[in-house]
Amino acid sequence: MLIFKLKTALYASLIFTLGFWLLGLVQEGEIFFSFILVIMFLYCLFGTVIYGVPVSILSDYLTKKLVQWRFAAAGFIHTILGAATYLIMEGLAFFALLAAVIFFMVDEWRKWDREMPAGKIAAMNAAAFLLAGLLPMGILWMQGKAEMEEKTIDLYLIPKGYVGQVTIMHEFEYAPEPETEGKYDVFSVNNKGYAVTALPPSEGLIEDLYYFVDEKGKREEIPERCIEVGGTGSTMGDGYEYSYTQFTVGCSENINQEDLYYLNEGPSVEDILYEEGVFDREEYQFVPKE
Structure with missing residues (x-):
């Protein structure tokens, strides 16, 4: 059985990769080959072997006594456990679920000699499988789209004439009550x-x-061209852990040679924590985010 499932994982991974190749062909209008397709195939094969094969074996065990509704039940098990990958790898869950559906269909096609339901029961099995597969796919797709469309809504008040790097330290439990406009x-x-x-x-x-x-x-709006968005990070030590964001303020026409020396300097994270009385300098430990 294991060899059978491993072959299914290989075929499903090839179909998964071929599908994206065809999608690229339609969008680009020309035949192409990319190293990304190789990486995609290897990732898909790894996932279907490590996760898909055990799920399929579990599905066969749980549905072996079913006759009329085995197909629908097996499809539900594959799709619901495929969707469960959202808890592990949120951003790739949609593709994991798609791979799970392809794996299931290939597995069923390779077992076609098994007695299959017919007539009305076959139609109901197919409808149940489509519901089991398309519903979580739709939910994950909408979730991903909503996250892509999410926007930051922050308003920064900066002392007039300030030029250089600005650091916002987040998740300070003793910080002033957040203000909103x-x-x-x-x-x-x-x-x-x-x-x-x-x-x-x-x-x-x-x-x-x-x-x-x-x-x-009195406020004066800073043009977008005068703001350079920086990075994010985190810092931790004995009894504390904070995250931070950074950006730089400065328009080229407003920066003289003397200001250039200070541009992008600003206070360091260590300086800020020391200033706020969070730690002693010898206890400092900095952990940048990837």
């Missing part, structure tokens, strides 16, 4: 170039607002 979370950056907040980092397409603020509270 409409749908925007407000972050007030101090003269040293940083702010602390209890909020986690925002995720999604960046559509933030940036303002210079003078001593009287």
